[in-house]
Amino acid sequence: MAKNSTVIVTGASSGIGLGVAAAFLARGADVVINGRDAGRLAKAAAHLGHDANVAQVAGDIGDAATGAALVRTAVERFGGVDVLVNNAGTFAAKPFTDVTEEEVDGFLTANLKGTYLTTQAVVRRMREQGRGGSIVNVGTVLVDHAVAGLTASAPVISKAGVHALTTSLAAELAADGIRVNLVAPGMIRTPLHADWDVDSFGGLALLNRVGEVAEVADAVVYLAGAEFTTGHALRVDGGHVTGRA
DSSP states (O other), X not given: OOTTXXXXXXXXXXXXXXXXXXXHXXXXXXXXXXXXXXXXHHHHHHHHOOGGGEEEEESOTTSHHHHHHHHHHHHHHHSSOOEEEEOOOOOOOOOGGGOOHHHHHHHIIIIIIHHHHHHHHHHHHXXXXXXXXXXXXXXXXXXXXXXXXXXXXXXXXXXXXXXXXXXXXXXXXXXXXXXXXXXXXXSXXXXXXXXXXXXXXXXXXXXXXXXXXXXXXXXXXXXXXXTTOOXXXXXXXXXXXXXXX
């Protein structure tokens, strides 16, 4: 990845998204960060520092206007868009028959529709620029390997759509020089799991521990710059799927 690349990161107020933004900034990139809550996003920007290299766009990616605003800000502040990291999303465990229609719609909007609409806005700009680009989606290993007792059908099916979108767009956008890949984290220590005893899930992985945000961020940065890789899903799960725990 070129030092002066411009990167859009959705869901960057905390957790993996914030870690990804920090990783790109450390490598000399300009970053446009997004989150639904303007106050939390401003705190994230202050935490990141690098004021000259960070722009903020608050908004719900389920609204197409947010994707358009992200692209517009990237162009106005930094001259274009080179990388999109679709990290924004939500997760909550709930038994299958207890999930409401409203909750299903919420997961599909936050995890799949938002990724779809944001990617549309970015791809239109990348095509105008004519120099290719890189898209990295964030999925989950639960698409490939469910865990007994972790009842999360609604968020998992929405993330499965992101996995499918990655493969489909890798084929469709290759002629434009746009690469599309995915990072599939296992159990990662993030604020999303603040109410859980997250370390109790360490035994699911062959490496016998949970992952850290920086390890996912490193994988995202790698795929963003991997110029002969597209359509790939990189598991960052400590061997969770391989071990079939």
